[in-house]
Amino acid sequence: MAVLVLLLYGLAHAYWAFGGDGFPFGADDANPEYSAFEHVGRDRLAPWIAGGFLGSAAVALLLALPGRRRIPARVLMGASVFSAAAEFCTLADFRILGNLVHVFMLKFGAINWTVVNQLFAVVAVGLMVASAIIYQRRTSGACTGCGRTDSGAGWTSPEAAARWGRRAAYTAVVVPLLYASTRWAWALGIPLGISEELWEEGKKDNLWIAGAALATMGALGSLLTLGLVRRWGEVFPRWAVGLRGRRVPLSLAVVPATLVSVLVTIAGVSTSGCTSREPSTTRRTTGEPRFRR
Template sequence: MAAVLWSVLYAAVEVTWASAGITVPWKEHAAYAPAVQLLLAALAILAGGACLASTRALARPGRAAVATALIVALPVFVVGTNGLPIYFVTLATLSGIESATGLAQVLLNTAGTVLLLLVALSYRRRLRGDCPRCGRPHAGPSDGPLLHPAVSPASKRTRRVVYLLLCGLLPWAGVKTIWTLGGDAIGVSADDWQRTTSVGASGLSKAAASVGIDVTVLAAMVGGFLLLGLLHAWGQEFPRWTLVLSGRRVPRLLPLTPAWLTGIPLTMYGAVLIVMAPLMAVGVLPEAKPSAPFTTSSGITWMVEFGGLAFAGLGIGLVVAAHSYAARTHPVCASATATNRPAAQAQG
């Protein structure tokens, strides 16, 4: 029902913006065309209808129609979440919002992505004859108590993969740190960098810079902290330093929601930058024109590549760690274990 309500709200907002001629940016210096907004509204209604039909017994054509609608709609709204990390950084650093409608659009796309994913997962389980809630086959009710697995860290292989991905942050964070500490790198002087970034900077940004930390590097450190929680046992059970929460189970969605919502957009954004930089370097794409604080095109190209490695590395790392965390913390209905217990005893 939540997905259906979202679809109606999304369609109403898009139609209102399109009919009123309100500008809704989707990237820098580009906005959604009214025709695209109306198309998105229609797609949201289609997805909402599929969500409503997914809870009913359908013949094969109906099941195929529901699956097709969800498969078509989901990637569109996933792409629409691409600006979420950027808005998060600007909000966290009190740098101000460039576009309220742009932020609203990203949040609407994000809400739709989450709800449609949950519906698609539940629908897939239902088609397989599994419990739509826990994903296990059992004859008991699907609204009873849940049993949670014991606390466990990610496997060594998963941790090695994630730590390797985090190494993608090093060139980007290193250059930013050099500039913040007063050094020069890739043709940009510390004075030019600080002069450019100080314009409109928030108090938090200036405070972080005063101790040699770029605020975007600080945001990446927050992402790294989230990654550690996803990989280690203290991300499933609050550690002693959390005081009153110590020893309590961490709600699964508390780390998973920000991990998925930032990991997927960061991965997409970083992948685009990684591809763009070498294409710019060899002339397939137009060479970037120098703009302050950069004095050469090559400096911008290197920074684009460093940014791609950082964003994609952190994004993929979050996705991998979140997948491991979701698997290790996946609860099951108590009735599922009760159903399987007699079978196990019979085999014994």
């Protein structure tokens, strides 16, 4: 699957590199002021992106081939990590997360061709990273599903995982609540951590109300994280009509958590200086800093 998706997207960029219509990045971005390549045209950018995705398709193919390989595992793993990092630091940004919020609010107007392509790129590279993880487990003799070995020792052993997993779950609950507390404070009229001028600007557009709503969603999601270390996260509770007493599928917790963590990481990377974008005024979509060159 990873090979096919990466290959098709690489060919799409090759099409754009040869003059095809619909290139979504750089100067052709729907909102170029948010792009790391705001002033880079299709003729220069599309060939590089095409080469990157076609190269990633080749790496994914090597990861999927059975038997022994002449290329060291570290080289293939390193290429996968480099490809993911390059995509996260250049093509994807906070707009994916912001548009996801709009989807939950049944507001689809902000979704544009650039965001669709950003999401597709993230999925493509994510499939390659998943292939790399399975490859590493397979070549090291570990279980391809959980990563554990026959020895049962190390950080993946049930005893060790129970210890650090509990700490990680509690941390994952506390950190979003700290974030949410600032947004709730702004909505209540307390300019916690920001200037009075910035708070007044956001108040005029009801920006802090939207930010508080987003923070509340994050807080509720963080509380669900407790299900990873609580009984109700393993077996559906009594009030779950039709599911009471059944085991909670592992994918029900892992898939949404992975999706949100990846999108939050991308948003964090795009605001941390990985690209040349710098915070300025306010972004009116999710109550967070807006960016410009």
